[in-house]
Amino acid sequence: MTDNPQTEQQVLVEAEAETMIPETGSQDASAAQAPVSAADGYWIDGEDIADTKADLSQPIDKMWQHRQFSAALVNPANRRKLTVIIVGTGLAGGAAAATLGEAGYNVLNFCYQDSPRRAHSIAAQGGINAAKNYRNDGDSTFRLFYDTVKGGDYRARETNVYRLAEVSANIIDQCVAQGVPFAREYGGLLDTRSFGGVQVQRTFYARGQTGQQLLIGAYQALERQVAAGTVKMHTRHEMVELIVVDGRARGIVTRDMVTGKIQAHYADAVVLATGGYGNVFFLSTNAMGCNVTANWRAHRKGAYFGNPCYTQIHPTCIPVHGETQSKLTLMSESLRNDGRIWVPKNAEDCGKDPRQIPEEARDYYLERIYPAFGNLVPRDIASRQAKNMCDEGRGVGPAVTERDHDGNEREMRRGVYLDFADAIKRLGQKAVEAKYGNLFDMYQQITGENPYEVPMRIYPAVHYTMGGLWVDYDLQSSIPGLYVTGEANFSDHGANRLGASALMQGLADGYFVLPNTINDYLAAGPFEKVDDSHPASQEALTSVKSRIDKMLSINGTRTVDSIHKELGHIMWEYCGMERWEDGLKTAIERIRALREEFWTNVKVTGVNEDFNQALERAGRLADFLELGELMCIDALHRRESCGGHFRGESQTEEGEALRHDDEFLYVAAWEYGGDGAQPVLHKEPLVYKAIELKQRSYK
């Protein structure tokens, strides 16, 4: 599937339309009632925390250079004595494994797929940003930095984002040297295009398969190190526990997915590059196997979880067709440039052939509500309004069964039309085909409908999670020796991620950041040898085995997927596109009950000592059932709207998202409180020195 960013430039133009609005002008519907607080018993307030690795006395453009100089180094001859475990082989993990292998460290790399080349980075479509200024159009490191912080709705850490922009140019050089076939012009130089609403052309791409090509580049570099013997690859191995010895991350426990063997692996440092947790919603654009287990196990062992509620919901995906749906497919949002979005004015028309519904009976609701931006409103508004139309009963397409706020089942149509009839009339079918042909083909393949004749149906879907494990400037978590990179950490995208930035972050972390910071920690090693006889290893191995035994012994009546789907419904209903205090409290209660249901009534077939996919899924779901509650608590405590987090109580009179910088200008870093106990909220205040805080406005 292909994104077409050439036309995407118009979609997010609102990112430029911003004004300062005074804090006093805010409308807060929840002001009347006492705001939810730690006193309500959902969480405990803890001490504030701060990143101590970036030297804030340095100017922002010297900070990374300064950190590279101040970090301790490891003599090349000593590197082979140091072992690093890397979990994950996507852009962040694969690039780091290859680079640390080249540097001479002894790397152990793990993935749950049959080959490192399958990691879900491969599915990214549109492109990768880099501040090369090859177009001579005024781009710079500072502009990329500024766009990314603003796109994140001022909830990202400034220092990390600046560094991301700074190393972005090196990524392109590295990838070209590896043979990544980026799009080129006839002169043989690289082509770039606009993307994600910025005014410069800084996005490098490889047709609609940029993620695939970048990942294959990293994969080949990784396999080269496997051949050289510096990286030992463990495919079909899933990390199921972290081993912490004397406060340091010293190893992991894995399950061999073919034989079921539970085994500990030891190292001087552990890196988690395990991606996002969008599958907590069951349905998302993530791969089926994407999960939070590695991160959640680390969280339970002391790693703080940053901003877990920040989720990106993409407005243009192919709608759910029924209860048996297993995943959702993204359609490039560039389609909104020429397609017109509508639903019938009258609910009675929703079942009709759309071509039989006359013009005057159609509601082009985005054009009606947002005449200035029309169909090109930003992602979050487009998503939320599509939900509103369907909630009113004016959705289209086949009805699907879902649960309402009271837990009752109901039949709802979840889709809106994206109609190209006008575009075809205006431009001709040939022109539309040239622009969007591959997307139309993909749509037809999946839905069996011809979008040249019948309007497409789209609906929003969970796409990316900005939240993740909390890390400092060195990408080290709150557990010494545990590093977290790529989508798995929280650091670079704030409350919303801009297009073509995920690939940039994954490779920046993997190729350039981690290999220049982890040495500061490893320089103190090698650490005292640990083996299976250590009490910490024993505890980890025993807890993994007893957990698996427990899941296999319940032998209840509910399949893993049926419980996962129920969790997904709860998360989507209450912690999806629009979140309200009452709904989040309801969700927390339901998730707790569902977790109880899982641990007393799940049915997992087969045995551990076998290739057992039901057992794999059960283990992942058990962790999603804990994460889901924390996401709801995080969403509950953040009584503001920002980026992808829309709190119903915090909106302007026009229904726009309203931030509260006076109260919420911080990262929420959650500490695990223990089984059944409340999590502890640590705040990392966000300091903006290089950039001025502004409120975005789309009117």
Add this chain to the structure above:
Amino acid sequence: MKVTLRIWRQANANSTGQLVTYPLDGVSEDMSFLEMLDMLNEILTERNEEPVAFDHDCREGICGMCGVVINGVAHGGQHTTTCQLHMRSFSDGAIIDIEPWKAGAFPVIKDLVVDRTAFDRIIQAGGYISANTGSAPDAHATPAPKREADIAFDNATCIGCGACVAACPNGSAMLFTSAKITHLAMLPQGQPERYSRVKSMVAQHDAEGFGGCTNIGECSQVCPKGIPLESISQLNRDLVKSLFKGDGKAS
């Protein structure tokens, strides 16, 4: 719709497998092929039977993890991956045979799951450009002609699913190997290792037990990414040239 599935069940690499028949009712034509298998597995689980093991991940046709032989054709013969196949391609009452990739170099792990790690070892033998991180010159230092860059891209789209091997009567992985050879041979950055690469990769291909290519062309017919047979010609040209060069990590 109602279908009759005949699925290859095999407990592990050392046991013998057999086709087992499962009638399945209530299948929607909007389901993907893998969602249909999910549905069967839910039913089997509720009946306390072992669900059918099959590989899959992205379910959007790009990761290369899925792949089964459907009615004798790898990926079902629709020029797409198994995950992108939908049940509307089948008629009500259809009998559908589902088998794993069958090739000597792809041993069965369980049911429809096979071991494709031989592909990774072929890449390890030379399917890369040696460029350590940090050592790269500016991306514009070496222009690449667009025509060759486009051919490189077409070959780089290979997803490593293994359908080419499953379709080949010889069990050859030449299409897979040649896609990587051609991808890297078309780029200026790939030139220094071009001829040693082809020698090493072909030697590893043979060592893994894949068969030789006899230009039958089934591989290209089932390739979900349309890798052309010309890529194998390119591999052969480079292999012949490499024999006159002394720089190979020879086999």
